Amino acid sequence: MAFDISTLDLDAIERREAAKNKGTALKLVAAIGFALLWIVPFYFLAISIFKSSNEYSRNPPLALPEGLAPFWDNVARAWELGSMGQAMMNSAFYGTVGASLAVFFAAMAAFAITRLDIPFRNGWFILIFAGTVFPFQMYLIPLFFGYQKLGLLNSHMGMLLFYTAICVPFPTLVLRNFMSGLSREMDEAARMDGANEFTVFFRIILPNTIGPMTAVFLLQFTWIWNDMLFSTVLGNRLETRSIMNALLVFQGSYSSIGPNIVLTAALLASLPSIVLFFLLRRHFMQGLQVQQS
Amino acid sequence: MKLKGKLMGTAVGILLAAAPAFAQEVQLFHDKGFWSEQLQTVGDAAGEATGVTITETPYANAEQYKAFVQASIASGETPDMFTWWTGATFAELVSSGQIAPLDDLWAEMIANGGYGEASKELFMVDGQAYAVPLLLARWVVLYNKPLYAELGLEEPQSWDDLIANADAIVAAGETPFLATVHEGWRGFIWFQELLLRMHPEAYNGLNDGSVAYDGPEVRAVFEAWSDMYAKGYFSDPRSTEEFNDYVRGAGAMYLIGEWAAGLVVEAGVPADDLGVFIMPNAVEGAPAAVIVEGAPLVVSVDGAQDENVMQALRFWVSDEGANAWGEATGNYIGNNSAEAPNAIVAEVNADIAQTGATAYLRWWEAVPPDLQGELVAEMNRFMLDPTMETADEVMATMQSLNAAYWADQ
Amino acid sequence: MDRAAKDKALLDRIGIDQIARNQRARRRGQLGLGLVFMAPALIMVVGVLLVPVLFNIWLSFTKWRKFTGFGEYAGFANYERMPSNPFFNEALINTAIWVGASVVFPIALGLGMAMFFRNLRGAETFKNIIFIPRILAPTAVGVLWFYVYAPDGLLNRGLGLVSGRDVDIGWLYNDATVTPAIIATFVWQTAGLVMVLLLLGLAAIPKDPIEAAHIDGANRWQIFRYITLPLLMPTLLMVTILSVLAGFTVFDLLWVMGANYPGQRSLALAVFMYFEAFQKGSWAFGSAVAVIIGLVVLCVTWFQTVLQARVDRMTR
Numbered sequence A: 001m002a003f004d005i006s007t008l009d010l011d012a013i014e015r016r017e018a019a020k021n022k023g024t025a026l027k028l029v030a031a032i033g034f035a036l037l038w039i040v041p042f043y044f045l046a047i048s049i050f051k052s053s054n055e056y057s058r059n060p061p062l063a064l065p066e067g068l069a070p071f072w073d074n075v076a077r078a079w080e081l082g083s084m085g086q087a088m089m090n091s092a093f094y095g096t097v098g099a100s101l102a103v104f105f106a107a108m109a110a111f112a113i114t115r116l117d118i119p120f121r122n123g124w125f126i127l128i129f130a131g132t133v134f135p136f137q138m139y140l141i142p143l144f145f146g147y148q149k150l151g152l153l154n155s156h157m158g159m160l161l162f163y164t165a166i167c168v169p170f171p172t173l174v175l176r177n178f179m180s181g182l183s184r185e186m187d188e189a190a191r192m193d194g195a196n197e198f199t200v201f202f203r204i205i206l207p208n209t210i211g212p213m214t215a216v217f218l219l220q221f222t223w224i225w226n227d228m229l230f231s232t233v234l235g236n237r238l239e240t241r242s243i244m245n246a247l248l249v250f251q252g253s254y255s256s257i258g259p260n261i262v263l264t265a266a267l268l269a270s271l272p273s274i275v276l277f278f279l280l281r282r283h284f285m286q287g288l289q290v291q292q293s
Numbered sequence B: 001m002k003l004k005g006k007l008m009g010t011a012v013g014i015l016l017a018a019a020p021a022f023a024q025e026v027q028l029f030h031d032k033g034f035w036s037e038q039l040q041t042v043g044d045a046a047g048e049a050t051g052v053t054i055t056e057t058p059y060a061n062a063e064q065y066k067a068f069v070q071a072s073i074a075s076g077e078t079p080d081m082f083t084w085w086t087g088a089t090f091a092e093l094v095s096s097g098q099i100a101p102l103d104d105l106w107a108e109m110i111a112n113g114g115y116g117e118a119s120k121e122l123f124m125v126d127g128q129a130y131a132v133p134l135l136l137a138r139w140v141v142l143y144n145k146p147l148y149a150e151l152g153l154e155e156p157q158s159w160d161d162l163i164a165n166a167d168a169i170v171a172a173g174e175t176p177f178l179a180t181v182h183e184g185w186r187g188f189i190w191f192q193e194l195l196l197r198m199h200p201e202a203y204n205g206l207n208d209g210s211v212a213y214d215g216p217e218v219r220a221v222f223e224a225w226s227d228m229y230a231k232g233y234f235s236d237p238r239s240t241e242e243f244n245d246y247v248r249g250a251g252a253m254y255l256i257g258e259w260a261a262g263l264v265v266e267a268g269v270p271a272d273d274l275g276v277f278i279m280p281n282a283v284e285g286a287p288a289a290v291i292v293e294g295a296p297l298v299v300s301v302d303g304a305q306d307e308n309v310m311q312a313l314r315f316w317v318s319d320e321g322a323n324a325w326g327e328a329t330g331n332y333i334g335n336n337s338a339e340a341p342n343a344i345v346a347e348v349n350a351d352i353a354q355t356g357a358t359a360y361l362r363w364w365e366a367v368p369p370d371l372q373g374e375l376v377a378e379m380n381r382f383m384l385d386p387t388m389e390t391a392d393e394v395m396a397t398m399q400s401l402n403a404a405y406w407a408d409q
Numbered sequence C: 001m002d003r004a005a006k007d008k009a010l011l012d013r014i015g016i017d018q019i020a021r022n023q024r025a026r027r028r029g030q031l032g033l034g035l036v037f038m039a040p041a042l043i044m045v046v047g048v049l050l051v052p053v054l055f056n057i058w059l060s061f062t063k064w065r066k067f068t069g070f071g072e073y074a075g076f077a078n079y080e081r082m083p084s085n086p087f088f089n090e091a092l093i094n095t096a097i098w099v100g101a102s103v104v105f106p107i108a109l110g111l112g113m114a115m116f117f118r119n120l121r122g123a124e125t126f127k128n129i130i131f132i133p134r135i136l137a138p139t140a141v142g143v144l145w146f147y148v149y150a151p152d153g154l155l156n157r158g159l160g161l162v163s164g165r166d167v168d169i170g171w172l173y174n175d176a177t178v179t180p181a182i183i184a185t186f187v188w189q190t191a192g193l194v195m196v197l198l199l200l201g202l203a204a205i206p207k208d209p210i211e212a213a214h215i216d217g218a219n220r221w222q223i224f225r226y227i228t229l230p231l232l233m234p235t236l237l238m239v240t241i242l243s244v245l246a247g248f249t250v251f252d253l254l255w256v257m258g259a260n261y262p263g264q265r266s267l268a269l270a271v272f273m274y275f276e277a278f279q280k281g282s283w284a285f286g287s288a289v290a291v292i293i294g295l296v297v298l299c300v301t302w303f304q305t306v307l308q309a310r311v312d313r314m315t316r
Helices: A010-038 A040-048 A053-058 A070-081 A084-115 A121-133 A137-150 A156-166 A169-181 A185-192 A197-208 A210-226 A229-234 A243-257 A259-279 A281-292 B002-022 B033-050 B062-074 B088-095 B103-111 B117-122 B145-151 B159-171 B188-198 B216-230 B242-247 B260-267 B301-305 B307-317 B319-329 B343-355 B369-384 B388-408 C003-014 C016-028 C031-059 C077-081 C086-117 C123-135 C138-148 C154-163 C175-203 C208-215 C220-248 C252-257 C269-279 C283-315
Strands: B024-030 B052-058 B081-083 B132-144 B253-257 B274-277 B289-299 B358-361 C062-065 C069-073
Touching (some): A010 A040, A010 C086, A010 C123, A040 A259, A040 C138, A053 A259, A070 A259, A084 A169, A084 A197, A084 A259, A121 A169, A121 C283, A137 A156, A137 B062, A137 C283, A156 C031, A185 A197, A197 C031, A210 A243, A229 A243, A243 B033, A243 B242, A259 A281, A259 C123, A259 C138, B033 B319, B052 B307, B062 C269, B088 B369, B103 B117, B117 B289, B117 B358, B132 B145, B132 B260, B132 B307, B132 B343, B145 B159, B145 B274, B188 B216, B188 B253, B242 B260, B260 B274, B274 B343, B307 B319, C003 C016, C062 C283, C077 C283, C086 C123, C086 C175, C138 C154, C138 C252, C220 C283, C252 C269, C269 C283
Parallel strands (some): B024 B052, B289 B358
Antiparallel strands (some): B081 B289, B132 B274, B132 B289, C062 C069
16 A cells, blocks of 8 residues: 655654664563573572582572582482482383373274274263373372282382373373374275274374374373372382482481482482473473363 | 393393392381481391391381381281381280280390390380380480580589570570471470470370360470570571581580480581480479380281291390491490490480489370371471460360360270 | 065065174174273273272271271261361361462463563573473472572572561461462462463464454553453463362472471361371371362362353354
8 A cells, every 4th residue: 555655754653663662672671580580499409509518508598609519419419318310210210111101002092082983982082081080189098008909019010000090091182182183084095905903003093193192292201200199109118219209208308418408309300301391392382282272 | 132132131030039039038117218228237237147137128208107007907918027106006006916925025135134124114015015126215405515615514403404504505695405396296395395394293194185285284384485485595496407407506405316316426516525414304303204215116926927037136136236226326225235326325324324214205106196296286386486375276276186086085 | 676575585685683783783883993992091091090089989988997997887977077177177278279379370470471471582582481390390399499488598588688687487387478488389380381371372363353453543451351362261261270270289389398387287188188198097088088179179170161161162
């Protein structure tokens, strides 16, 4: 649309632009300030791990550390006294195996619900999804006594069984939604060629579902890694403890050796999550999108 | 590659499964994770001396441990050897019928000269002994010898002496007593001690329902306690590092179990700087008394039939075992023919021998287990806000819980 | 041959039983195969999750005797104990506070931050910074903030610097401050997720209505209120559902940060249940509390599912 430039009040426009820029600049400053305030606890964590116990209690919390040397001592003591090595191995095992199995089982179930001709499709789905409807508190006592009776208490298999089971319902929801959206042409073509359902599942559906499967795997892995309650109740002993359980025990029994060491333990326990997040940020965000649908 | 891995895994698995069959070992379940290493030292010593190794198996916290033991017993698989608590909860455990009586073993122990009848009493229910000591700790006052010397103070022989010492310490700009609410159980320490010193006749009645938590005796305790807080006698109750606090001089005197002596020395106090005395009575002429904590080591009925378990137990109570344990932790188990684990214990033993102090069971064990958590929480609440107002609320709450419990019995 | 004769011939050939069988087979479809695929998931969920729930409900109607076990029927005795238990009542009130706070604050803050950061330079970096607390375990966050709130810790020192006086508030030790303090930590941890979800929702809103309103002279607030907000409803609703459930099941933070608080057992129903069952050994009473928690969660979930269906219908 053509219009006469001479009718524009250039001064006013310039003033408005300047105001908008200043507004944006102010906003940016405010945003930076807000973000800085938001991460002050992390800053506190970062400098505390470099302090010795005496330094920590002597100086103010935000004082810079006097040297970097105490860090290794803190790490060594936290690692040893908190038995972090064993706990991390446990959690890594539970997380990778448990989440993988759960996602795989969920994919199988989603396939049956969306692609096979079965009665009461929705009913089966609701049965599986009912696993997430109840709050955790309702599982605690029965599982504790049940495991005790079956000898599964404080066993790796017992913990793995629980983690896998609890991580099945949500991926089933996500994968069901995703698979319903997959076009049916490929399966139909394969079936025409005489492929049986297993082939269709493994050769066609699964490869096309890798994206959402990875996203939910990450979410469930994180959940398992972060779990503290079920490890405390079902797998408390040293051999089967999860990492967050170990951290809890460490803070409970050993807080008297100094906050700096306990904070170091908290950092160590969280490192894998942080690393995972930065490496796979894209998949995490994708996971949020599937969570939204 | 995959197949080889599977074969390796199977081989390792078989080896691991077969391993226990080679060594004789007995598992000792407990919830005192901070003594894991030390327990294992004794366990290994047992292995060397008798061929039966005791393998300590820790549980992370007291609740989980209690739950585990209760559930195991309920399903008929009582652990062979485990630790527990004395007092009312011990009676409960014994009434399950799954714990073996150990009268014969005690007869041996007393005959060998190391143990006294008094120690046995702590572990008796209905006239029979059901446990041996894991530790026998008197609750005493550890104090800062150098500070005492500097201010010219002596170990208090009477309550007035104690208060005078406290005033002198306050005047010098230090804090007399160290006490926190850390870990949620410590509130009863000063409560029980003040009650015993001020109204020994009411001490036992508190835990059989005859003395009320809002009665005159308990009120007197809270008044004195509140007064002491008002005079600045106590350190910050919110601290989470009691041992470190003691090392840093946050309190000149530390009312705690004997077992803390070893831990405090480990945290950095030179052993020579640590002194000990038993809290004096506030009532003139009252007989000497000391609060004792006994942690029992029990064996199941099945375990008592097992040669290995009984051998391990015998080693534990022997001089050798007591020495190993005492050396590792500074804990005393009542075996007087063994070496005293450290100077603190030796001095306390001498003190008690001289004054003939009567042993009173710790409140923590004597209180009915159902009330324990809720009552101690109220005592913690008082420590965090030590006014008489709070004390009134606290006493009312404690008594209502107490009365409700005894009404149900 | 006419129709009737043809049909008769067909029936004679195949037989009516066979036809009935075929019909049934077609209705069953691939159920057998379907069950094979669904078996692992079904076994896991039913065996490890659903059966325990039923067991829990049964337990809540029994009485537990220490060391001898369950089995003694007690009717509603456990449920009748609840109203007269002061700790239960306080826990109930605190749980209600948590649910309210966990909906209002993260959403308010998340929405505010979403609108604020949306068109800013470097929005990605801000998003990541605000979001990072979410990936940490609640246990680790609890440990960190335990020391932030310590009497000689970060918050008191910071307040002291700002106000010039010595600040010595026992945040996690006073009745009045303990729940708000832990709620603040919870908001710190979850606002980032809410913000990201809302940003996704905002991104999905078409620009045309907004531009049209702009041209018509509507100011920013009016645009937000009458256009953005309604279109954001589905996302907001989903976020609300997630927040409510999160508020109900908060445990780790309360467990770690409330460890030295005398009234820890009344911080929330979930914590109360743990204390009763695992610390006092009142297993049956604990299961009854768990059932109560479950009932409330189910009601809330059902209510919000209905609401979501309504909103879906409206926005279509």
